[in-house]
Amino acid sequence: MANGLEEGKEGSRQIAIDGPAGSGKSTVAKKVAERLGIFYLDTGAMYRALAYKAVKNKVPLTDEELVSRLAYETDIYFSKERGVWCDGEDVTQAIRTPEVSRAVSLVASYPGVRKRLVELQQAEAERRSIVMDGRDIGTHVLPQAGLKIFLTAEPEVRARRRWQELKSSGKEASLAEVVRDLEERDRQDRNRVASPLRAAPDAVILDTTRLDIEETVARILDMARGGLR
Template sequence: MDGPAGSGKSTVARCIAEKLGLLYLDSGAMYRAVTLLAIQEELAADSPKLIDSVKACHIEFMDNGRTILLDAEDVSKQIRTPAVNRLVADVAKIPEIRHEIVKHQQRIGAEGSIIAEGRDLTTIVFPNADFKFYLDASVTERAKRRLADLHAQNIDATLAAVEAEIRERDEKDTTREHSPLRTAPDAVVVDTTDKTIEEVVDLIIAHVCANEQ
């Protein structure tokens, strides 16, 4: 499952994982964890030292993706801060970092059935996936969702600032040289703008059940 920031991928994927008994893989959280690592170690996105740190670190998901461990430390809240939001696209576009993260994602996928979401899962990481979905929504709707998440974490922000940040992130994600965000030709596109989480989840599960072999 791929799509831009705020399209609902994480929440939808987690719900589907719970309903279908699948392992939930949040690829975005992995890049956020690496971005946090860069901030903590005061390293540039393209620093060789950061790439070495990515190779050496261990990222683990617990509680159906709600808890993210970076080298055994719970960083679930730290990876959702504005500081990480601003830098994650720059870190995620580094080919060597993507290469290491993709290898880890593919190892997880090889262990059994999963539902994975991100920006290059249907095109690069799992091009032969049984089911592919691309979730999208209007920029304004996505900004409202992200703003609500930030306020829930007691992080002060404005809708205008969050919308500008999302537009910038979209530009970086879709134009980066390596593994840009795009819709796989065989992906089912779902516009979540006017849909509830439950509606999107039911729609996807219905499609899977109707087409499962």
């Protein structure tokens, strides 16, 4: 990889941030985008919104055909001021419940779902400079990204972060429950057939176990602005 942030195919700057649940990628990606003054797309929220709709409408999550069809019938969009919206409903908080967290890996494992949402993600990246986070951004969605980061952390640290996030938003969940959910999520994400979780060959591996959010953001900004060697 060349020093700093290279331009994508269309001349736009692209940063891909991947990693497992609880690694802090969404918070970090959002702050990096804000500091650089470019667009942030939370791809995980897109899958969560679809999982939320499936759960809400009692669509059998094991029915791949129905769930995949739902992806083409669902309007998901982001508002900088008002969060994540699904079919005209503000779902910013609703998509962060333990129930949705348990459903989202299965929903995201279906090739039909991933095909549709990846199309939407790539279309956004063609329009503007972007920071995008998820589990297959550097390997599949934006393989041409000028800067690819893979965030990781020790499992117990990731579980505690997710538990504290739930508590701060008023969601009831025990730490033990969050640990179990995270372990299952990791297993599903790494073993799914469609775009499994893994670092791109040219990604920078950044362990955040002993880094706080601001330290992590600072390191990525240093790379994006030309500090990568």
